[in-house]
Amino acid sequence: MIQELETSKVVSESIDFKHLIYDRLIGLNVSESIAEYLNMFGLLFALLMVVFIVDFITRRLLLKAFNKFASASKTNFDDLLVDNKVSRNIAHIIPLLIAMKFTPTVFGDFPNFDGVFEKGLQVFAIVLTLWIVRSLLNTVKDYLKILPRLKDKPIDSYTQVFMIFAWVAGFMSAIAIITDTPFWSFITALGAASAVIILVFKDTILGFVASIQVSINDMVRIGDWITFEKYGADGDVIEINLSTVKIQNFDKTITTIPTYALISDSFKNWRGMTNSEGRRIKRALYIKQEGVKYLSEDEVNKLKDIQLITSYLETRQEDINSYNTSNTINKELLLNGRNLTNIGVFRKYIDSYLKQHSAINKDMMIMARQLAPTTQGIPLEIYAFSSDKRWENYEYIMSDIFDHLIAALPYFDLEVFELPSSGKFIQ
Template identity: 60%
Template sequence: MGESLKNLVTDYLLKTGMSEATAAYFNLFLLLSALLVIVAILDIVIWKVLRIFSVRLARRSKTNFDNYLVAHKVPRYLARILPLMLLLRFVPLIFSEFPTWQGLMEKFLQICVVVLTLVIVKSILKSTNDHLKSTTRYRDKPIDSYIQVFVIFVWLMGLLTIFAIITDTTVWKFFTALGAASAVILLIFKDSIMGFVASIQVSINDMVRIGDWITFQKYGADGDVIEITLATVKVQNFDMTITTIPTYALISDSFKNWRGMETSGGRRIKRSIAICQKSIRFLKEEDVEKLRKIQLITPYLETREKQIEEFNKKHQFNREIPINGRNMTNFGVFREYTTQYLKNHPGVNQKMTLMVRQLSPTPQGIPLEIYAFSADKRWVNYENVMSDIFDHLLAAIPYFDLKIFEYPTTYSGIPHVEQVEVE
């Protein structure tokens, strides 16, 4: 039917006295113009139908996937499939009298089909990526890495198909050539392959998620993971700078992930106070009586004093020298006071490890370490809780006749200013 219509137009032009060459070109122009008009109208009609259908589907659908499809113009690209097929069907017929142009147009339209297919697949993959990121289950997974792998594979297949169309060969011949040049390909895509493998291992082993706080000293990263792609991991540091880390570095190097702390019941407090060794001594009776006024350790002092007295009487120690038998020290009582203070502090998680321990003596004194967990894991509140604890303990140390170790300085305290009477 198309051939008859084309000949009918050509015959009519020849009857008007037009030469065959002119009639052929004029016939080509008329048929091509009519085809383009029909294709344009068909494209508009199909797009409007698909748009109405997609809007109704989006209103009835319970998921957001169709919204992402519309946002990435998937229905618009799908509307161009039928018009492009129409061009592919009739353009060779229109250019039948021009073999050179016919071959070029066929190749051009075939390439357009491949490119349109690539664009549609890429848009669907992007829509899938955005939809998965909006779900709770996949929000913190490295979906970008897998999508990028699929995109690279699709574009590679598309480029091979385009080269096959241009050179009039089959795709399998290109695959054979790629097999021979596999070493070069592996060298070119080394980072992408390593990143893909690393992404799989990171996902399977659940090493890093988007939103995790990680510390990577080698790359100067200390902040939240905001993106995991095929080649890089982006970390937004707490000073709002962005650090880019190779994905494969997550499995080849050591880094710290703070997710365990964030999902636990508290954030660890581990800090010590250096006590001057010369200030540690045995407590006398008058010292014990004085310390009884501190309510947190009053029960402890009473119980401890009875236990020590019974033990010393049982073994008949000479109590003229405090070193004989058992005795309390100001350092030990302060350690108990610190423990009781932490147990009564509202900012400390009482369900997690709580310990006040004495570390090995050092040239800088004897460290008294606080090992506990704050109930509030937020950074600012955590620092406030820790500062509040040590503010109190540093101020409480003199009540136990202890001193904090400090290097000798020329500072002798606040100078006394004498008041001068004004006449």
């Protein structure tokens, strides 16, 4: 009996509170309809004020607690929680619960308004949940990016995929709440529109699949230098996300390409060169064919003054003279027997020059080779690797080598091929 009386008392107090303003207005001879509306607006205003005040206090307290904890902790994760506003989003939960608790009291006399307001709060609860999930995901993403073993992985792609599914699920939940449709019934109804959904999210799906393949196969990492001729991209990868890959070209422009292009088109990744011990030099000098000739003994003796090939010429000349003598070769005609040529000696000079060059990696391939003759002359190609892989220094080393070789050509009675200028035609 006592318990029933207490329950009746609580109900009575609740009713009195619910019609607090209404009773006062009725006492002032205000009509019942106006009194009901003013009572509702008054209670709504009071509820909003309470919600805003609680929200403000909760945010301040949580932010202070998070900052204090972050300053005392040695890990960066809690600092990232603060930076991504996790505490601010969580602080909205308590005011939201208060609003949902007292909404029936505010709109007790207006069931239609009560239903609309409650649906609005439920939709806001879904949005708030998504905000909290997004903040936590961004925190995890930022934390993983600072880990040395993961900083070059496409973390953005995975977080974006998760958030896309979360937003889609949230959107469908909100529609189901607004239309008073059970969630699973709503999902079933969307099955008929799956083709349209796939069409709308085609790029997202392709990007998601591409991101997984790129990550699993380790095709591209953030920081890699890639060349993508189809899109005019030549530079460093600065971002990989679900739909696009951003490349900062060497002229500081940014090229954006679809993520799925990494698996559907051909591109060059220079990571192998970057991780190796040298950067390849592969360039040819085109020698005039008319300058190629056999060397007489006097010409060979003259070339012995070039220190890099002195030992080579002495050894080779002895071998050649021994062969020609033992085979009674008539050397009045240079064509007979074995002979040295100026282009062959120059090729040996190039090889010796590269092997003693301080900027060439001696542990990697070093070769001076002759390619098939062309209409522009005979290509003498250098194939070697510079020790310094930095672009500026690499270009300087390569230029220095070819400056020297071009200047050395006249000592071997050779010339570089070049098209005649208009002045020569006029003469």
